Amino acid sequence: MSTDFPVRQCDILIIGGGGSGALAAVEAAKHETLKIILASKGPIGRSGLTPTANGGTAFHGEPEGTFQDMVRGGCFLNDQSLVWHMAKEAGNALETLKGFGITTVPIRAISRCVLPDELLSVCRKKIVKSPNVALMEQVLITRLILSKGTTAAATALDLTTGDFFIIRAKAIIIATGGFAGELYPYTSNNPFGVTTDSSGTGHAMAYLAGADMIDMEMIQFVPLPGNPKCLNLRYFPEFWDGPYQNRHGEVVESNVAAYQGASYSHQFVQKIFREIEKGNGPITVDRRDVPRKAPTLKVKSWARRRKFISNLGLDPHENKIEIVIGSHFGMGGIKVTENTETTIPGLFAAGEVMGGIHGALRLSGYSFTQMIVFGFQAGKQAVRYALEKETMGDFPSEEVERERERVYGFLEGKENPLSLGELKEQLQSVMQEHVFVFREKAGLEKAKQAIMDIKSGMARLSSPGFKRFNLQWARAVEFSLMVEMAEVITESALAREESRGFHHRRDFPDQDNDNWLKHIIARRQDGRPILTSLPVDCARMKPEAGQ
Amino acid sequence: MSDHITAMVFRFDPDKDEAPYMKEYKVDANESMTVLVLLDRIHHSSDETLSFRHYCCGLQMCKSCLMRINGKKRFACLTLVEPGEEIVIEPITYPENHIKDLVSVDPADSE
Numbered sequence: 054m055s056t057d058f059p060v061r062q063c064d065i066l067i068i069g070g071g072g073s074g075a076l077a078a079v080e081a082a083k084h085e086t087l088k089i090i091l092a093s094k095g096p097i098g099r100s101g102l103t104p105t106a107n108g109g110t111a112f113h114g115e116p117e118g119t120f121q122d123m124v125r126g127g128c129f130l131n132d133q134s135l136v137w138h139m140a141k142e143a144g145n146a147l148e149t150l151k152g153f154g155i156t157t158v159p160i161r162a163i164s165r166c167v168l169p170d171e172l173l174s175v176c177r178k179k180i181v182k183s184p185n186v187a188l189m190e191q192v193l194i195t196r197l198i199l200s201k202g203t204t205a206a207a208t209a210l211d212l213t214t215g216d217f218f219i220i221r222a223k224a225i226i227i228a229t230g231g232f233a234g235e236l237y238p239y240t241s242n243n244p245f246g247v248t249t250d251s252s253g254t255g256h257a258m259a260y261l262a263g264a265d266m267i268d269m270e271m272i273q274f275v276p277l278p279g280n281p282k283c284l285n286l287r288y289f290p291e292f293w294d295g296p297y298q299n300r301h302g303e304v305v306e307s308n309v310a311a312y313q314g315a316s317y318s319h320q321f322v323q324k325i326f327r328e329i330e331k332g333n334g335p336i337t338v339d340r341r342d343v344p345r346k347a348p349t350l351k352v353k354s355w356a357r358r359r360k361f362i363s364n365l366g367l368d369p370h371e372n373k374i375e376i377v378i379g380s381h382f383g384m385g386g387i388k389v390t391e392n393t394e395t396t397i398p399g400l401f402a403a404g405e406v407m408g409g410i411h412g413a414l415r416l417s418g419y420s421f422t423q424m425i426v427f428g429f430q431a432g433k434q435a436v437r438y439a440l441e442k443e444t445m446g447d448f449p450s451e452e453v454e455r456e457r458e459r460v461y462g463f464l465e466g467k468e469n470p471l472s473l474g475e476l477k478e479q480l481q482s483v484m485q486e487h488v489f490v491f492r493e494k495a496g497l498e499k500a501k502q503a504i505m506d507i508k509s510g511m512a513r514l515s516s517p518g519f520k521r522f523n524l525q526w527a528r529a530v531e532f533s534l535m536v537e538m539a540e541v542i543t544e545s546a547l548a549r550e551e552s553r554g555f556h557h558r559r560d561f562p563d564q565d566n567d568n569w570l571k572h573i574i575a576r577r578q579d580g581r582p583i584l585t586s587l588p589v590d591c592a593r594m595k596p597e598a599g600q
Numbered sequence: 601m602s603d604h605i606t607a608m609v610f611r612f613d614p615d616k617d618e619a620p621y622m623k624e625y626k627v628d629a630n631e632s633m634t635v636l637v638l639l640d641r642i643h644h645s646s647d648e649t650l651s652f653r654h655y656c657c658g659l660q661m662c663k664s665c666l667m668r669i670n671g672k673k674r675f676a677c678l679t680l681v682e683p684g685e686e687i688v689i690e691p692i693t694y695p696e697n698h699i700k701d702l703v704s705v706d707p708a709d710s711e
Contacts, residue, residue: 357659473648
């Protein structure tokens with residue numbers, strides 16, 4: 054085995070410094086004989102989407118309510134075993150957080166508020182204090198390395214110094230969040246006008262390693278303020294309940310709360326989108342005549358956020374706000390069991406990166422529940438796996454060398470170089486035009502071709518040639534992974550010849566429960582995604598006729 | 601009314617520069633923007649080599665974007681700058697704990 058690379062070794066490597074990764078680390082750290090590394094491309098509590106969330110965490114008190122809401126909301130495409138596990142464990146997970154001293158405040162009958170900044174700072178303190186956990190912040194994991202089909206290592210880039218190294222591990226937990234942010238020009242994932250780098254690198258690394266991906270065509274789109282400050286702030290769901298008007302001042306929708314999922318509903322978003330397509334945009338939301346509900350709960354950070362939004366002139370109770378439609382959440386992801394196991398032994402996934410739990414639509418508040426339940430679960434299950442596995446897998450050093458060359462290759466000058474900005478704009482405009490709210494075969498075929506062209510353009514992608522804290526270099530590496538996901542999303546959207554939730558095909562406009570109560574599974578073979586389908590297991594709840 | 605913002609930005613890559621220097625950028629602007637968005641625009645449209653922490657929690661909690669703005673310690677995510685203004689942007693610490701340009705060891709880490 055080559056020793057050319059600096060090698061770090063651990064029992065469990067956790068990738069991602071959001072809520073899921075931090076909770077997995079806290080759980081796994083309890084086993085003092087195991088060595089754990091938590092690697093995150095940004096500092097914990099100061100990166101990713103968790104800290105930007107309001108913290109609404111769905112919890113019905115009993116599992117049936119959670120389960121039924123999610124499966125109806127998800128148009129019966131949910132993996133019911135995942136939903137049931139989450140519904141069953143939500144209460145326990147919340148109790149554990151309480152035990153950590155984290156505030157969990159009841160908001161409504163079916164919801165708690167878990168303050169994200171508090172959650173992350175408590176977890177970070179616990180992690181720093183644990184002698185068996187090494188925290189690597191500002192480290193981008195670039196590829197998973199298998200040995201005989203089993204998890205063995207990951208390659209890593211230290212973003213501060215630009216050094217490349219390898220981390221050997223018995224088990225790896227991917228907790229890298231969503232993939233929908235960077236793929237579209239407008240996204241709630243960049244709420245303050247600067248990117249949070251929600252780029253789906255974890256999805257792509259699992260896919261490139263051969264893991265199954267599930268229902269990647271399912272992406273939630275939502276209305277966002279389309280203001281020139283480029284702040285796509287989407288706080289406080291009630292802001293988005295309308296009424297919405299078109300440019301002629303006609304009311305397009307006045308009762309968004311009536312939709313299942315309210316402003317997170319696909320039916321509502323599709324209606325707004327049709328209105329824009331008819332040339333009746335821009336669409337505005339205007340709540341100046343709607344009485345403001347007195348906040349039932351005084352959360353300090355919420356008050357601060359409301360004030361900030363108001364100062365920016367983006368409160369629809371005070372101003373008419375022009376909106377755009379942008380990406381919000383990926384319902385698809387890495388296929389996992391309720392034990393967070395992927396289809397690769399030793400590889401686990403938790404949080405938004407795991408697919409299938411929300412089906413075709415994610416309801417507001419349910420991703421925080423997903424984060425806490427499966428964050429803990431992944432920590433527990435990776436511990437079990439690492440304790441059982443006696444030896445560390447060998448890693449093929451040629452593969453690591455190839456990856457090092459690929460990563461450093463972005464720093465080299467190229468003939469006819471392309472900048473990351475150009476390529477990203479191309480990709481975003483393709484996704485916006487063909488793989489957005491409405492889809493159809495011809496457009497998806499065009500997107501497929503365009504994505505292939507962008508993939509071949511990657512060979513000419515050149516970042517500025519320095520190693521220290523090089524933002525464009527990190528983003529080039531991320532982009533190379535993002536493009537893989539764009540391809541999988543497009544192929545999955547082509548394969549699903551029906552409309553369900555956020556996947557709407559103009560050429561197949563109806564939901565087809567007779568033929569399409571199926572998951573789309575994508576797996577990489579010979580460099581391309583191969584798609585198959587898998588019947589949805591409706592053992593706990595079946596759609597009634599006409600649903 | 602002026603249609604641009606002038607930013608004087610601290611630059612230093614210890615791997616290649618002998619000494620720090622200030623670089624001037626003019627950014628088209630018709631209305632106010634946050635310093636963080638201003639830096640993002642500079643990075644996007646005129647200088648890909650600029651390093652800064654671009655993360656923003658929007659709550660003044662994460663402290664990721666603390667910088668010295670016109671000599672004062674400020675949150676870049678909440679500091680608004682108007683067209684016609686000239687601002688000076690420097691890292692929160694230098695030379696100790698400095699990494700590159702506007703990036704220092706995360707200030708919250710040393711708390």
